[in-house]
Amino acid sequence: MQETKKGKRTLIDASRLIIESMARAGADAFIGYPITPANLLYQYGAQRMPLMLAAPDEITTLQWMSGLAATGKVPITATSFPGYALMIESVNMAYMMELPMVIILVQRLGPATGTATCGAQGDLTLLRGNISGGHPMPVLCTSTFEDAWTLSAKAVELAINLRTPVVLLTSKEEVMTSKSFDMNTLPEITQVERKYYDMKCDGKYKSYKPTDLVPDFLPVTQDNHQVRINASTHDKEGILQHSNDEAMANTRRLEEKIRQKAHEYTLYHMEEEKDADKLIVAFGITAAAARDAVKQLREEGEKVSLLIPKTLQPAPQVYLEIMDSYKTVIVAEENMNNQFSDMIYGLNKPRNHRFVGGLGKMITPQQIIEEVQA
Amino acid sequence: MTTPFLNTDALPYCKGCGHSLIAKNTSKALEKLNYKPLDVIMVTDIGCHGIIDKCLNTHTVHGLHGRSVALGAGISFGTENPDKKIIVFIGDGGTTIGLQHIMEAARLNLNMTVVVHNNYLYGMTGGQTSGLTPVGFNTTTSYEGNPFGGYDICALSHTAGAAYVSRILGICDISDKLAVAFGTKGFSLVEVLEICPSYGIKLNPRRKLAEIVESSGMKIGEWSNQREEYVKYQGKKTDDLLARLPEIRKGFNSYLKAPMSLIVSGSAGEGVQLAAGLISKAAIGSGLHVTQKGSYPVTVGVGFSTAEVNLSPDSIHFHGINIPDMVIITSEDGLAHNRKRIENMATGKLFIDSSLEVPETGAEIIQHDFRSVGARNASVFAVFYFALKTGIISTESLFKVIEDEGKADKLPMAKIKDALSMVK
Ligand SMILES: Cc1ncc(C[n+]2csc(CCOP(=O)(O)OP(=O)(O)O)c2C)c(N)n1
Ligand code: SF4
Numbered sequence: 001m002q003e004t005k006k007g008k009r010t011l012i013d014a015s016r017l018i019i020e021s022m023a024r025a026g027a028d029a030f031i032g033y034p035i036t037p038a039n040l041l042y043q044y045g046a047q048r049m050p051l052m053l054a055a056p057d058e059i060t061t062l063q064w065m066s067g068l069a070a071t072g073k074v075p076i077t078a079t080s081f082p083g084y085a086l087m088i089e090s091v092n093m094a095y096m097m098e099l100p101m102v103i104i105l106v107q108r109l110g111p112a113t114g115t116a117t118c119g120a121q122g123d124l125t126l127l128r129g130n131i132s133g134g135h136p137m138p139v140l141c142t143s144t145f146e147d148a149w150t151l152s153a154k155a156v157e158l159a160i161n162l163r164t165p166v167v168l169l170t171s172k173e174e175v176m177t178s179k180s181f182d183m184n185t186l187p188e189i190t191q192v193e194r195k196y197y198d199m200k201c202d203g204k205y206k207s208y209k210p211t212d213l214v215p216d217f218l219p220v221t222q223d224n225h226q227v228r229i230n231a232s233t234h235d236k237e238g239i240l241q242h243s244n245d246e247a248m249a250n251t252r253r254l255e256e257k258i259r260q261k262a263h264e265y266t267l268y269h270m271e272e273e274k275d276a277d278k279l280i281v282a283f284g285i286t287a288a289a290a291r292d293a294v295k296q297l298r299e300e301g302e303k304v305s306l307l308i309p310k311t312l313q314p315a316p317q318v319y320l321e322i323m324d325s326y327k328t329v330i331v332a333e334e335n336m337n338n339q340f341s342d343m344i345y346g347l348n349k350p351r352n353h354r355f356v357g358g359l360g361k362m363i364t365p366q367q368i369i370e371e372v373q374a
Numbered sequence: 375m376t377t378p379f380l381n382t383d384a385l386p387y388c389k390g391c392g393h394s395l396i397a398k399n400t401s402k403a404l405e406k407l408n409y410k411p412l413d414v415i416m417v418t419d420i421g422c423h424g425i426i427d428k429c430l431n432t433h434t435v436h437g438l439h440g441r442s443v444a445l446g447a448g449i450s451f452g453t454e455n456p457d458k459k460i461i462v463f464i465g466d467g468g469t470t471i472g473l474q475h476i477m478e479a480a481r482l483n484l485n486m487t488v489v490v491h492n493n494y495l496y497g498m499t500g501g502q503t504s505g506l507t508p509v510g511f512n513t514t515t516s517y518e519g520n521p522f523g524g525y526d527i528c529a530l531s532h533t534a535g536a537a538y539v540s541r542i543l544g545i546c547d548i549s550d551k552l553a554v555a556f557g558t559k560g561f562s563l564v565e566v567l568e569i570c571p572s573y574g575i576k577l578n579p580r581r582k583l584a585e586i587v588e589s590s591g592m593k594i595g596e597w598s599n600q601r602e603e604y605v606k607y608q609g610k611k612t613d614d615l616l617a618r619l620p621e622i623r624k625g626f627n628s629y630l631k632a633p634m635s636l637i638v639s640g641s642a643g644e645g646v647q648l649a650a651g652l653i654s655k656a657a658i659g660s661g662l663h664v665t666q667k668g669s670y671p672v673t674v675g676v677g678f679s680t681a682e683v684n685l686s687p688d689s690i691h692f693h694g695i696n697i698p699d700m701v702i703i704t705s706e707d708g709l710a711h712n713r714k715r716i717e718n719m720a721t722g723k724l725f726i727d728s729s730l731e732v733p734e735t736g737a738e739i740i741q742h743d744f745r746s747v748g749a750r751n752a753s754v755f756a757v758f759y760f761a762l763k764t765g766i767i768s769t770e771s772l773f774k775v776i777e778d779e780g781k782a783d784k785l786p787m788a789k790i791k792d793a794l795s796m797v798k
Contacts (some may be wrong), residue, residue, distance in 0.1 A: 008621050044615055047609070060478060063441045070448070073452050177693060221458060226433060230435075289691070
């Protein structure tokens, strides 16, 4: 079936889609530190964002982003595990301060520096627990070029509306690959409307007093109301407290905010096949192999459904419900330890659960097919 | 008594702690400079000095240990109004762990003032030695005296480019000295020397501040650099990363009915990625779906350069190539990088430069002198040859891409056409 319908076809890489999408959604600053395989994102970020700053390391990157966010900017950055590892304390800071920002995390083969130019899907477990206290931080994961466009804008929207750092998870094989692409298929992105505290309100502004779980934002650059931003345990006013009721309620709210609001951001792709008793689950780059596997299996008469999770954190309950409703579940992801299933089942993996793993090589459709037919 | 900047007289420090003096004099200095509280953004580090927040009527930002200068820098980057004052309170501990951030802010001459509360040890965590503890000074981790000298944070900041730096004794009224720093445009740093009564005085009885300062070898004083104000230099910007991507219209047909994978490989600098791009775009122009990615060593200018291309009449999901359907090899580097994959081919085609030894393979072997047009264009010529021999895409579609992208005068087109005309 050759292309006949009218479209605007071009050769494009996913990095370009991600940055343009975030810019249109309202991101306005890119803070960069070079690391393969995130360098294309840095290059595009520098060209596209009204403000680009070259940080001297990734701790500084996150601190600069946080400072900018406190003034009302919506900063983004792109990195890979080694850089992300340096960022973690500061990601916690931004989470506690409730500052919006997006970190594009491009997975590569670890541990440590590992292989910079080799893809992987090994960072999900880290992202599940990287906020001290185990509080969830939103993680969205792209699995197609269309996702690179729509989820990137969603990530910005989520960061702004929930006042939180958000990770857009992707991998080397997605952001460093070019594809033929019909630009006319891209849905329009509108800039996220930011809500600010109404400056005309009388009475005292409290930096962490929530309206519907999220506090109203005011930048530290205005002079109508005192703003207190705090990474230590604090009360509604933003004043440091040891562990009094108000402060604990605030910390509890950080968790509730993400858990309760995240359902608005439960994004996944479900292809249900009638009467299928087998389900393939794959996210990120492996979802591409899973799509091909499903197509081929169906051509061979096999009945199989496909689940592509896109919201990875907080883990939506619906994944467990879907997975529980199948006789056999095959999860494919490019690591050795089945991090997605760990997230869903913990140690209690059901008997009907099977895993296709990979290390240093993309998982092929054939590997998934073999496991389905085993 | 409260002031416009401090909401209490009862500051949260141990009796006699120099941090109180700094807080009160900061307030006084800001008053002298006619700042209004909400024109001031106070960024505080983790340490005893940092618990001042709740006493302040300014905006307050309380971050991480050692990172407050970088956090303040971020605020400085985002603040358009030059009349806002960004002040960072940090200890000698925070200065030690966050030294890089201070150097960076000084180097860029960011609009902000850093006040280093140097009490020669980590106060909050129990009096341990820091990077600013002077030689011979006793701490809870060096009861016999610190065997090393401390960093000269003033000299370091000054060398890094700070507009104004001073080292002062934390005694009596220091508000005028602080005001000089607060009034400086660009980056300023004041190191205030003090002794922590709870640890410093206890562990170093009978020693006086002035004598300790003397023993450290560091001079009280002021230093400055004539600096241009920080400007957010931004390169050329685009307001749409997609706008200038060339649309590739379908002008050709391809007979390809099933997906096909192709590897193009040769040496760095021999046009491999360019050649693969030509195929990809020509294929799009022929109605096909395409993926393309490159691999090369981290030292991009030497060794192999490989491109992996998938062509298909349908949309492509999985784009990995295990055993390719077709391979184009133009140099020894390319052969070495792909030898195993070529040996694993049971069918398909191998286009290989005739100068190279042919590996064992089940693929049909097609040898040609691709390097005859010059090494730099070997890969480009090879893809034309590939088009001519396979017909998957036409040579016309390749010429069209070259023309559309204005590359015709950058490539030896006459030579390539000549060489093509000699191919049977
Ligand atoms: C990353 C990190 N490491 C260690 C600490 C523990 N810590 C808290 S305060 C402090 C020392 C503070 O000393 P200094 O900066 O000199 O300030 P002072 O207490 O003397 O005012 C340290 C090491 C921390 N909070 N964060
Ligand atoms: S422990 Fe030392 S530095 Fe901390 S408040 Fe007390 S005297 Fe000041």
